[in-house]
Amino acid sequence: MNQSRIVIVGGGAGGLELATKLGKKLGRKKKAEIILIDASPVHLWKPRLHEVAAGVLNANIDELSYAAHGRHCHFRYVLGRMHGLDRKAQTVKLAAHCDDAVNAPEDRQILPEREVRYDYLVLALGSQTNDFDTAGAREHCIFLDNRRAAEHFHQSFLNVYLRASQKNTDRQPQKFAIAIVGAGATGVELAAELNHTAHQLNHYGFDGIKPENVEITLIEAADRVMPALSEKASAAIARQLQKLNIRILSSERVTEVTDSAVITGSGKTIPAQLKVWSAGIKAPALLGSLDGLEANRINQLAVTSTLQTTRDQRIFAIGDCAHFQPPNSDRPVPPRAQAASQQASLLVRALPALLNGSALPEFRYRDKGSLISLSRHSSVGQLMGNLSGDFTFEGKLARLFYITLYRLHQIALHGVFKTGLLLLRDRLNHRTGPTMKLH
Ligand SMILES: Cc1cc2nc3c(=O)[nH]c(=O)nc-3n(C[C@H](O)[C@H](O)[C@H](O)COP(=O)(O)OP(=O)(O)OC[C@H]3O[C@@H](n4cnc5c(N)ncnc54)[C@H](O)[C@@H]3O)c2cc1C
The missing domain is CATH 3.50.50.60 (FAD/NAD(P)-binding domain)
Structure with a gap:
């Protein structure tokens, strides 16, 4: 019997957690084929980008290879930048992949334009900075x-x-x-x-x-x-x-x-x-007119409470590129890593349910608060919850919570034991090398 094919485009905070967990849940037992497409060969958790910019994080050490991770977690990784969609044919269109460092133009193209077929598609393309067309x-x-x-x-x-x-x-x-x-x-x-x-x-x-x-x-x-x-x-x-x-x-x-x-x-x-x-942010321009899917003015795809796009039930969208306003809320789910991760967790339950013909669970966003790192100096946190109400705290405790956020993402990808090893590696690197990147 032919396996259903679930294609996830975008291996960021939401997409990579989803591919990892679906790979282990469905891919390993050959209940479905899981494919992850990303324009980059490696993943770096986006909330750490400011640390790369400031030189306190060496991205080469912290990056994760999609190909190696996919092999371990039973999903197939495809390198490619999505540039179109054919909903009727159920295919994602990928642009040609070129190596700009190659001098001769005729040798620059490494991979031609391609199409990847899907039975179910999850779009997790994230967002980009919105400059609101400000001059200069x-x-x-x-x-x-x-x-x-x-x-x-x-x-x-x-x-x-x-x-x-x-x-x-x-x-x-x-x-x-x-x-x-x-x-x-x-x-x-x-x-x-x-x-x-x-x-x-x-x-x-x-x-x-x-x-x-x-x-x-x-x-x-x-x-x-x-x-x-x-x-x-x-x-x-x-x-x-x-x-x-x-x-x-x-x-x-x-x-x-x-x-x-x-x-x-x-x-x-x-x-x-x-x-x-x-x-400010906006979703990639490509999503603004993607084969008839409904999008808002910042190109985010409109999704229902099951995270299916409003005009195509085979296509889901999660994370920064999705727009969902929960009923009884006056604002949409914010573009945050915690939202992308919670939406990925919902689809880890929803997609197997869909394959079994069961009803789909509905997404409920739980705002657990925000943690702002003020470098090594301090952090400020605002926790939300039934018990804490709106509780603001600062200092070492907030910093500890902040660091835990990233470790939770690593646990979702690697499990507790390997995350422990990575923590140890980071400590050793910190002890043995300079505390920042100097070149
Ligand atoms: C400096 C910084 C600090 C932040 N701090 C926090 C924080 O403290 N807490 C918090 O909750 N959130 C934070 N955020 C926001 C958070 O990073 C995002 O909300 C989160 O990463 C969104 O996850 P995502 O899965 O939707 O997209 P992303 O994590 O952005 O992943 C998108 C993926 O899609 C791929 N992609 C994009 N276009 C294509 C294409 N056409 N074809 C193929 N692949 C494509 C990209 O390569 C990428 O891997 C921060 C963001 C920044 C920039």
Whole structure:
């Protein structure tokens, strides 16, 4: 008998957890064929990108190879970037895969355009930064959307220090201004991490710029940092940022970015050598008109409570690329790793039920709160729950909870024992090497 084929596109926070668990549940017993497609050969948990940008995480050490993981977890990995869909033929269309480093154009194409057939399809393509078409943002800002961008930011950061060391033979104080647009989780965590990096670089001899001369400005359109959190949590985060000398400009909407500055609607000009845009998200443009599927104005696919797309029951969407507003809620499920992970867990139950002809379970989002890392300095958490209500806490306990989030993702992928080994490896690396990436 032919096995049903479940194809998952996007191996991020949601898609990879789903492929791993379905592989073990269905793939291993040959109850279904599980295929994971991703445009990249390796996975890196997106909430750690700001650490890569700041140089405190070496992505080469933390990456996971989809091919190797798939072999271990009984799913097949296909390298490819989805660029279309044929719902009638039930195929996902993949763009040709090219190696741009190859000189001769005729040898550049490694894989041709391809089609992958599906019986059931899960779209988990994540999101990208939304610059709201602000003039100059795309040309002059770095968007922390993927590992390549984070590594590019890190290199640009180091280059400023290298130049400053060279110039600084006459010991004139050198300034380094960084502007971060958007004081949500990405912007806030990056600002704190960069402050830490500035101190670490001095420690390792990059002393052309003193840490006190690194000026980090966070610019936010809302009237406070982390507007999605409670006022209490937001105030606790602002206090910590001020302790780190990070300037906060709230109620300021950015209207233009130039080569040397960020300009706001109220007429403020914030000079900056490095500019990061982290002020909103949108799903990949491809999803906005994907063979008739319903999408919202930021390209997220509309899904029902079973996470099936509204116009095709064979197609599911989870994570940042899905739009679901629970009944009795005034806002949609937020684009967070915890939401992607909870949706993956629902489909681990739903897809086997579908194959058995049983009713599908419905998704209920449980907001467990948010944890914001302020680098090694501290963390602030806001826990939600029946017992805690809305409970804000800071310091070492919040930091411990924050670290646990990533370890939970690793446990979902590798199990407890291997995660323990990875923890040990990380500790050893921390002890034996520099505490940050210096090249
Ligand atoms: C710096 C930063 C810090 C964050 N911190 C937190 C946090 O503390 N807590 C929290 O809950 N959330 C946090 N987030 C948000 C969180 O990362 C996302 O909500 C989460 O990763 C979404 O998961 P996903 O599975 O939908 O997509 P992703 O994890 O983004 O994965 C999408 C995958 O799809 C692949 N892909 C994309 N397009 C294609 C295509 N066309 N074809 C094939 N493959 C494709 C990508 O390569 C990627 O592997 C943070 C985000 C950032 C950037």
